[in-house]
Amino acid sequence: MVTYIKGRGDRNLRELVDLENGVISREVYVNEDIYAQELEQIYGRAWLLVGHESQVENPGDFVLGRMGEEEVILTRDRKGKIHVFLNTCRHRGMKVCRYDDGNALVFTCPFHAWTYDTDGRLVGVPHHRDAYFEELDKSQWGLAEVAQMCNYYGSIWATWDPKAPSFEDYLGPFQRTVRWAFQASDGTDAGVELYKPAQRWRLPSNWKFGAFSFAGDSAHAAMTHLSVNAAAIGPQGEVEGGGRHPLAAPFPSKRGYMSSRELGHVGQLAIYEQPGVADYRDTWLLEPGVDDYWRETREIKQQRFANEYLHMQSDGQFHIWPNATMSDWRILMWHPHGVGMTESWRQYQVDKNAPKHVKDAKRRYVMRYCGPAGITESDDMENWNYAHPASLGMVAQRFPYNFQLGLHHNHQDERIPGVTIGDRGPSEENQRARLRRWVEFMEAGSWDDIFPVRKNGKSNGRSKGGNGINPTW
Amino acid sequence: MTIQSADTAWERMLLEREIERFLYDEAALLDERRFSEWGDLLAEDIHYHMPIRRNVKFGEQHRENTDTESEISWFDEGKRTLMGRVRQLNTGVHWPEEPFSRVRHIVTNVRVMSVDGDEVEVSSNFFVWSNRLRDECVMFIGTRSDILRRDSETGWKIAKRLILLDQNVLLAKVFSTFF
Ligand code: FES
Ligand SMILES: [Fe+2]
Numbered sequence: 001m002v003t004y005i006k007g008r009g010d011r012n013l014r015e016l017v018d019l020e021n022g023v024i025s026r027e028v029y030v031n032e033d034i035y036a037q038e039l040e041q042i043y044g045r046a047w048l049l050v051g052h053e054s055q056v057e058n059p060g061d062f063v064l065g066r067m068g069e070e071e072v073i074l075t076r077d078r079k080g081k082i083h084v085f086l087n088t089c090r091h092r093g094m095k096v097c098r099y100d101d102g103n104a105l106v107f108t109c110p111f112h113a114w115t116y117d118t119d120g121r122l123v124g125v126p127h128h129r130d131a132y133f134e135e136l137d138k139s140q141w142g143l144a145e146v147a148q149m150c151n152y153y154g155s156i157w158a159t160w161d162p163k164a165p166s167f168e169d170y171l172g173p174f175q176r177t178v179r180w181a182f183q184a185s186d187g188t189d190a191g192v193e194l195y196k197p198a199q200r201w202r203l204p205s206n207w208k209f210g211a212f213s214f215a216g217d218s219a220h221a222a223m224t225h226l227s228v229n230a231a232a233i234g235p236q237g238e239v240e241g242g243g244r245h246p247l248a249a250p251f252p253s254k255r256g257y258m259s260s261r262e263l264g265h266v267g268q269l270a271i272y273e274q275p276g277v278a279d280y281r282d283t284w285l286l287e288p289g290v291d292d293y294w295r296e297t298r299e300i301k302q303q304r305f306a307n308e309y310l311h312m313q314s315d316g317q318f319h320i321w322p323n324a325t326m327s328d329w330r331i332l333m334w335h336p337h338g339v340g341m342t343e344s345w346r347q348y349q350v351d352k353n354a355p356k357h358v359k360d361a362k363r364r365y366v367m368r369y370c371g372p373a374g375i376t377e378s379d380d381m382e383n384w385n386y387a388h389p390a391s392l393g394m395v396a397q398r399f400p401y402n403f404q405l406g407l408h409h410n411h412q413d414e415r416i417p418g419v420t421i422g423d424r425g426p427s428e429e430n431q432r433a434r435l436r437r438w439v440e441f442m443e444a445g446s447w448d449d450i451f452p453v454r455k456n457g458k459s460n461g462r463s464k465g466g467n468g469i470n471p472t473w
Numbered sequence: 474m475t476i477q478s479a480d481t482a483w484e485r486m487l488l489e490r491e492i493e494r495f496l497y498d499e500a501a502l503l504d505e506r507r508f509s510e511w512g513d514l515l516a517e518d519i520h521y522h523m524p525i526r527r528n529v530k531f532g533e534q535h536r537e538n539t540d541t542e543s544e545i546s547w548f549d550e551g552k553r554t555l556m557g558r559v560r561q562l563n564t565g566v567h568w569p570e571e572p573f574s575r576v577r578h579i580v581t582n583v584r585v586m587s588v589d590g591d592e593v594e595v596s597s598n599f600f601v602w603s604n605r606l607r608d609e610c611v612m613f614i615g616t617r618s619d620i621l622r623r624d625s626e627t628g629w630k631i632a633k634r635l636i637l638l639d640q641n642v643l644l645a646k647v648f649s650t651f652f
Contacts, residue, residue, distance in 0.1 A: 100527045100641070102536075195545045197525060201643035227567040231557030286553075343642065348545070356543075363545065368554050373523075373547045375554075375561060378647040382568035385646055386606075 017439045019432055022404035026391040028438070029206045029401075035339035042322050042441045043068030045161045047170045049324040049333065050074050050084050052182075053154045054193035054352070055101070060118055063101040063197075066335045066343070067158065072146070073097050073107070074156060077119035082151060084158045085120050085143035096143070100197060107143075116143050153182040154190035163447040170451075173312070173418045174265040174320065180313035181326050184351040186297035187277075187304045192349040194331075195363055199346040199371040207323060207342045208434075209384035211334035214325040215268050215317050216257065216430030219405060224379045231375045233368045235284045235361070244369060244376055251278035257406075257422035257430045258312060264437025266430035267318030271311045271415055277302045278314075287361040293354060311416050319430070321437050329362070330370060340388055346371045403428045403435070485585070492595050492621065493583045495629045500578035503651055508559040511651065515552050516622055516630040523548040523636040523652065538637060547638070547648065555651075562649075569649040574605035576650050582616075591623040592632065599652060603645075611645040613638055617652065 016025035027034060050065040051074045062075035064087065071087040073096075089096045094111040097104075106123065108115045115124030120143040125136060146158035150167035155178065157167050168175055184191025203210065213220070225244075232242030240247065252273035259266040280298035284290035312318075317327035325332040333345035348366040350359050369376050390396060406427025410420045422429045444450040502511040515521075524538035524546045539546050561567045579600040586594040601613040620633035636652045 098528060099530050102530055102533065195543075197527065197539065197545060199525065199545060199547070199643075200641075201646065203646045224568065227561045227564040230560040230564050231554070233554070233557060237553075359543070363543075364550065367546060367549055368557075371547070372643055372646060373648040375558060378649060379568045381646045 013439055013442050017435050018400075019403075019436055022402065022407040022428070022432065023400045024403050024435060025400050026397045028435075029208055030339065030388065030391050030397070032339045034442075035206075035336070037442060039068055039336065041444065042438070043160075043336065045159065045164060045441065045444075045447065046322050047148075047150070047157045047159045047164060047167050047320075048322075049320065049326075049331070050149075050156045050158050052156060052192075052194045052347070052349075053082060053151060053190075055196065056082060058103065060103040060105060061101075062097065062099075062104055062107075062118070064097065064099075066333070066345070067146075067160070069336055069338075071095070072158075073143075075104075075118050077117070079119070081119065082149070082156060083118075083120055084146045084149050084156065086145075088144070089114055090122065090141045090143065114141075120145050153179050154192065155182050161447060165447065165451045170263070171265065171320070172260050172263045173416060174260065174263070174267070174318065176311075176313045177265075177267060177269065177318050178320065178326075180310075181318075181328050181331075182349065183328070184297065184353065185294055185301065185328075186351075187301035191352055193352045195348045195350060195359075195366070201344055201372045202337065203342045203344050203381055203384060204340060205342055205384040205388040206339060207334045207336040208438075209387060210332070210342055210344060210380075211319070211323045211325070212431050212434045213380075213384070214332060215266050215319040216428065216434070217426070218268065219426040219428075220380075220383070224383055225376060227379065228376050231368075233365070233375050235286065235290075235365055237286045239285060247281050247283040249279040249281040253315070255316065256425060257427045258416065258419045259430045259433035260418060261420050261433050261436055262418070264321030264434050265319065266433050267312060267316055268425075268430075269312040269316040269318060270314065271413060271421075272309050272314070275305070275307050275309050277305050277310065284361055287357070290358050290361045293358045297351070309415070312419070319434070321434060322441075330366060332370075342384075403432055407432075488588070488593070489583065489585045492585055492593060492629075495621065496580045496583060496595070496597055499631075500580050503578055504576055506562075506573060508562050508651075512552075512556050512559045513627075514629070514631055515555060516632040517552055519552050519555070519631055520633050521548055521550055521555055521636075522546060522634065523638055526637065526639070526641055528641060547643070548636070558651075567649070569647045572606070574603045574609075574649065577602045578650075578652075586618075593621045593623070595619045595621055601650065601652060603650065613640075613645070613652065615639045615652070 016028050048067045050072060051063060055063045056074055056076040059076055059078045059080055062073050065072045065074045073085045073087050076082050087095050087097055089109040091112055091114045094109050096107040096109045104118060106115050106117055113126050114122060117123045122138040122141045128134060128136060147160050147162040148164060149158045152167055171178055182192055183189055228244050229242045232238045234243050235246050253270040255270045258269050280295045282291040319325045323334040329349060331347045335343040337343040350362050371377060406422050406429050409423040410429055411423055413421055440450050499514055522541055527537050529536050541549050562570055565571060580597050582598040584596045586596050596618050598616045603611045615636060615638040618635040619631055622630045622632040624630050
């Protein structure tokens with residue numbers, strides 16, 4: 001059990017994260033020792049989103065990804081199997097792949113030419129016969145592969161920890177939500193592809209500012225995004241005040257902050273008062289023919305789910321612990337890059353089968369909305385950027401952050417068991433849920449301490465049988 | 474190089490000088506935050522494109538810059554969106570520019586590449602420096618390929634701008650100026 005942080009005097013992590021009172025020490029965000037501990041305790045253990053199968057469609061395709069601070073290669077081998085490898089040569093550590101993406105027969109290291117197959121096997125070593133005397137066992141020196149990988153409806157997730165629970169168990173009540181994010185607009189599973197490539201950029205701020213704010217901080221929007229509507233970036237243009245989101249037809253629902261306190265996944269999602277899917281409302285008023293496609297696919301989706309309540313899976317955005325924010329149109333990754341730096345990635349889904357004019361319209365919308373040139377997101381970057389240095393001071397660190405919005409004003413709803421719902425939005429309950437899970441990961445000696453859930457501060461063991469789903473979810 | 478309507482070396486020099494002056498004036502409008510006036514220099518049908526630059530294998534240089542047909546770029550838009558950005562900058566509450574940055578556009582290596590009737594293809598390099606609040610510094614260096622169109626009533630207009638920024642992972646937190 002790693003209860004204490006190193007450096008600056010030993011203090012219990014729970015002293016820094018007081019969830020009962022909604023008071024969190026700034027050290028959690030800015031202390032370098034805590035950051036180093038995060039890389040090991042969180043990024044060395046958790047399931048992390050690496051990419052999507054559409055990025056590696058053909059045998060030999062590869063694309064670089066990231067897990068925590070470290071670079072990985074997402075690749076499809078010659079037999080069609082997807083792998084995730086650490087991008088480092090087993091000989092002396094050189095990056096074996098320095099291209100962002102492409103297609104390869106083998107990865108040949110530029111240092112001394114060790115050569116790896118796309119399935120990770122070390123297949124070529126110069127001087128293997130004449131100077132290694134054939135004593136080097138190539139089967140032991142393949143690329144370092146993740147301990148577990150999961151292709152979840154097209155999205156590729158991986159963990160370095162062989163003891164991590166299955167990805168489905170890891171998601172708990174958010175399984176349906178992740179599944180929805182990779183459905184096509186007509187409701188077919190695994191029906192999307194990602195536009196290429198990812199937008200990647202550096203934000204001088206701790207990774208948690210972005211990662212813990214999304215799907216948990218609607219209170220920021222009115223002030224932070226005061227300037228966005230002036231630009232009228234929504235697909236509807238100036239109509240109805242130039243909002244940045246597409247127009248949508250109403251559907252009887254209760255929207256709210258929803259979190260799994262046990263697992264740390266959260267969302268701004270909805271419970272529906274009736275089965276089915278909302279009608280389509282025309283919104284692509286600036287781009288002829290685009291609404292026609294989405295109206296048709298919506299009708300198919302309506303038929304498909306006519307009798308189903310799509311709680312937590314039809315609307316909104318969510319965050320999978322620890323650093324993947326997503327919805328059905330975008331994926332936001334918050335990669336740690338030093339205690340005071342985040343490498344932020346944006347990727348965007350679109351229906352695989354959509355016609356070109358539809359793909360183009362959506363692509364232009366996401367580019368003007370998101371990323372460092374995004375008319376919306378650029379305002380967020382400034383606030384996260386400067387919250388960090390203003391928290392660094394010796395005196396500043398005496399004053400904790402306030403996470404009291406909506407504190408203790410939560411309820412449950414039997415329609416979505418295992419999920420805590422804020423009584424009223426806005427609330428910071430979703431941020432508190434992530435901090436709760438944060439403490440557990442930071443303290444845990446192994447996965448045994450943190451799965452399925454900790455009750456009263458103690459592990460209640462791991463559930464192994466059946467589908468592995470804890471009945472309390 | 475095909476210079477059709479600048480037949481002599483002298484005409485060509487005058488044209489190049491005129492284009493240079495246009496680009497310098499344009500840069501000054503941005504540095505002086507006269508964004509609405511800058512917007513007046515954009516043709517109604519402008520295509521403003523800043524691709525993402527990939528690290529690619531030798532022999533795959535055609536994939537180095539993301540394309541406007543199917544891929545994601547940093548900017549890939551027309552006048553409507555650009556003027557939306559101008560309106561946003563002019564609100565006074567667009568936080569990455571409030572308080573505003575000290576931005577300087579250095580435009581160099583201006584070359585007229587070809588002339589086609591009223592349209593001129595121009596290549597130039599840029600160094601954009603931005604300094605903000607107390608000590609935030611950002612540099613953007615790259616090259617541009619423009620189509621400038623002569624409008625007999627209102628002067629030169631930018632009809633097309635391809636911006637190649639010499640970065641892969643963007644080392645700035647936002648783009649809050651134009652290039
Ligand atoms: S480091 Fe790769 S072959 Fe030596
Ligand atoms: Fe925001």
